[in-house]
Amino acid sequence: MNHILVVDDEPQLLRALRINLHARDYDVLTAATGAEALESAGRLIPDAVLLDLGLPDLDGMDIIRGLRAWSAMPIIVLSGRSTTTDKVDALDAGADDYLTKPFVMDELFARLRAVLRRPGSEEIATTVTVGEHIIDIPAGTVTGPRGAVRLTPTEWKILVLLLSAPGRLVPGRQILREVWGPEAESHGNYLRVYLAGLRRKLEPNPTRPRHLITEPGIGYRFEP
Template sequence: MKVLIADDDPQLVRALRITLAAHGYDVVAAADGAAAITLAAQAHPDIVLLDLGMPHLDGVQVIEALRGWTTAPIIVVSGRTGSADKVEALDAGADDYVTKPFQIDELLARLRALGRRSVPGAAEPVVSWGDVTIDLAARDVTRGGERVHLTPTEWRMIEYLARHPGVLVTRQTLLKEIWASEQVSDSGYLRLYMSQLRKKLEVDPSRPVHLLTESGMGYRLVIDPAQHPPRE
């Protein structure tokens, strides 16, 4: 599996290159944002490790540029610890956020988790209700025949629910699946993204019948509302 490291700290890049290579990863590196985009286009990495504070183009700009053509998982590795920085990076399309300094074992675990997610499966199902269709293989959502634009985080949320239709998915499970970490505990993120999904996929977002909240527990995707009447 090929990993692109985009960071202007040569010591950190050197340490990561040695460690990741020892664990079987093929590593390429870029020292600034513009070089990261160019190298990503040339090398087609499976996963990107990205610092936010780089010269020429900052990390968020790099994320936005990469998301224009690749779905490769992006892990932000940054010294910025503010929630605003994390939210901005995740909304731009990052899959995970690790703050410096970090434990290498934790970073390796997140790489493994995202690596498994990025491997395409065999036959992927299509989930649909009304005029909404979720194509898990194509990673595509349509409504009324028109493509629905979802952010990467919105896609991961609806994808997990679509893979478990009718099942109560706890908030902690979604937080772990979306951000590949058991340390993320702010379920306010989930409420925000669920609200956005309802606006895009429900007939009446204020009275959802497919994307349901189970109070105090989690969320459930209902294909046939007759089987699970809404409780909200």
């Protein structure tokens, strides 16, 4: 049974897609926000993603790029944005297909079957090295020289966000929004506390981090 992650903030469409997917023997995961989508994809590794671009917290393009940083899972965009530019941008960002709303359900499932048949559509376990630690993103585990390292759920969310964009600055406000919600965007002290905890667990010298870097006043960056 294929596991499909459906990401959309329209309850009626989400319900319709869930019913139709179940009727065709797909297992369904749902998310109404970008933060939920990234967390579900990182922990549960769906076989394909059906993604709306217009989400309340994150732009769908950022979600595509975030998933593509570590995964080859097929992504089909379902969007009300119908211009050629929107379609080209989504495909360039890493989407496999693009369907404009409103769409015919039979066409969606034909396209879904097509991307699932492509070679390499099965997910391979993805690991990232942070110093002497191995991060297994699909398994949700961290292993260091002395064995397993336990992270809190919040530490894990922050770490996955940084690992999804190696070498690239992730704005602090974006991390706060994705982990705690839009109302937390001004609480930079949250991040300072949790980054300090991550560095104690993952960096050889937490006071001189080599991998989890702070860009003062802007955000954070993972350096492989």
